[in-house]
Amino acid sequence: MIPVTPLNTERPSALATEISERLNAAIREHLLAAFAPDNTKSLRAFAAPEVAELLGVSGQFMRKVHAEGTVPEPSDIRAGRRYYSAQEIWNAREILERSSRTKGRYVPRRSPEEKLQVWQLMNFKGGSSKSITTIHLAHYFALRGYRVLAVDLDPQGSLTSMCGISPEIEFDGLTIYDAIRYDDPVEMVEVVQPTYFPGLSIAPSRLILSEFETESAVHSNPNQPFFTRIRNALVQVENDFDLVLVDSPPQLGFLTIAGMAAASSLLVPLTPSMLDVSSTAQFLELAGAYMGVIEDAGATLQYDHFKFLVTRDEPTDVPSQQLTSFMRALFQDRVMSATALKSTAISDATMLKQSIYEVVRSEMTRATYDRAKGSMDAVGEEVEQMIQQAWGRS
Ligand SMILES: Nc1ncnc2c1ncn2[C@@H]1O[C@H](COP(=O)(O)OP(=O)(O)OP(=O)(O)O)[C@@H](O)[C@H]1O
Numbered sequence: 001m002i003p004v005t006p007l008n009t010e011r012p013s014a015l016a017t018e019i020s021e022r023l024n025a026a027i028r029e030h031l032l033a034a035f036a037p038d039n040t041k042s043l044r045a046f047a048a049p050e051v052a053e054l055l056g057v058s059g060q061f062m063r064k065v066h067a068e069g070t071v072p073e074p075s076d077i078r079a080g081r082r083y084y085s086a087q088e089i090w091n092a093r094e095i096l097e098r099s100s101r102t103k104g105r106y107v108p109r110r111s112p113e114e115k116l117q118v119w120q121l122m123n124f125k126g127g128s129s130k131s132i133t134t135i136h137l138a139h140y141f142a143l144r145g146y147r148v149l150a151v152d153l154d155p156q157g158s159l160t161s162m163c164g165i166s167p168e169i170e171f172d173g174l175t176i177y178d179a180i181r182y183d184d185p186v187e188m189v190e191v192v193q194p195t196y197f198p199g200l201s202i203a204p205s206r207l208i209l210s211e212f213e214t215e216s217a218v219h220s221n222p223n224q225p226f227f228t229r230i231r232n233a234l235v236q237v238e239n240d241f242d243l244v245l246v247d248s249p250p251q252l253g254f255l256t257i258a259g260m261a262a263a264s265s266l267l268v269p270l271t272p273s274m275l276d277v278s279s280t281a282q283f284l285e286l287a288g289a290y291m292g293v294i295e296d297a298g299a300t301l302q303y304d305h306f307k308f309l310v311t312r313d314e315p316t317d318v319p320s321q322q323l324t325s326f327m328r329a330l331f332q333d334r335v336m337s338a339t340a341l342k343s344t345a346i347s348d349a350t351m352l353k354q355s356i357y358e359v360v361r362s363e364m365t366r367a368t369y370d371r372a373k374g375s376m377d378a379v380g381e382e383v384e385q386m387i388q389q390a391w392g393r394s
């Protein structure tokens, strides 16, 4: 435990610094306990029924392909039950795809004619579940065989730490800032790094990224406008990915706007409370104005989808349900059908910087886990359909 001594309250600057130091030390201790012993995250094994569901096949089919030797047995077999690493699931996908008559059935990657999907999650309302939704979508798609890049545009780095890099613990590697800064930017490929989660890479963030806001305000080079910088960085790595998920900070600054200029679809997570709905209205009013400004400056904005997602949905809470119905009545299918349910399974998982997909079902109350995972799956499925639609597949 960290010794708790009286804080220095003589000067606000000293007080803030002391609070920050104490918090950082405590966070470091908490994280070290969560990620012991080597401070790296690792991904659990997946039981055979989960794998069959992910691959869209029956358990019997899996047993058959193992018996025939088409797909190697997983290395972890306990009491006759098979447990697969996410990497083994990826390998099984590749093998099954080669002998599948339907192209893309097991490996649903885009073809060169199908354009890279860049989905930005944005809302300047803090706590509207932008980061939690981003990480769940990232894991949903990576588990289904898509090559996913998560881009953290929030200098707070929540998404970065959910991806197993702790901005709180000695992370001094390259960040998205280094690829988009005005002075001597580095290649995006140097910034993007694979995570412990097969199929998912991250362009990380930390506090330095906030420099982009200040620099963009003073840089007025018309040949290199701020809103081209994220798009240009993504173009450099686009061949490696099918889907880019961009998490934005709770503000409508240069970072969020540059993200909007790079996006092919926008997703606005929204908690069903009156305050959040009215703040979202203001957000969109401002966003609309800025979109007009950058369009006048030469940006081409074109979105396949521009949707609201109701997050932290509470089906038993009457006022929030009324608000959700109100949004649906106003905007019809611009509000996604699936909602992200508010669940202790999600908040408990996020305490350990995990998504529901990283949690072992037996470690939670099953009904709670099933509800939470079912809801996140439904959100993922709906986004997946929209992506397939953007690719002209459905
Ligand atoms: N479905 C959910 N069920 C329960 N808790 C949730 C759910 N989604 C998010 N939360 C909780 O709400 C909090 C805020 O979520 P999150 O960090 O995703 O919001 P955000 O919009 O990214 O916030 P910020 O604007 O600060 O970046 C988190 O602590 C998370 O645990």
Ligand SMILES: [Mg+2]
Pocket: 130, 131, 132, 154, 158, 247, 248
């Ligand atoms: Mg966030």
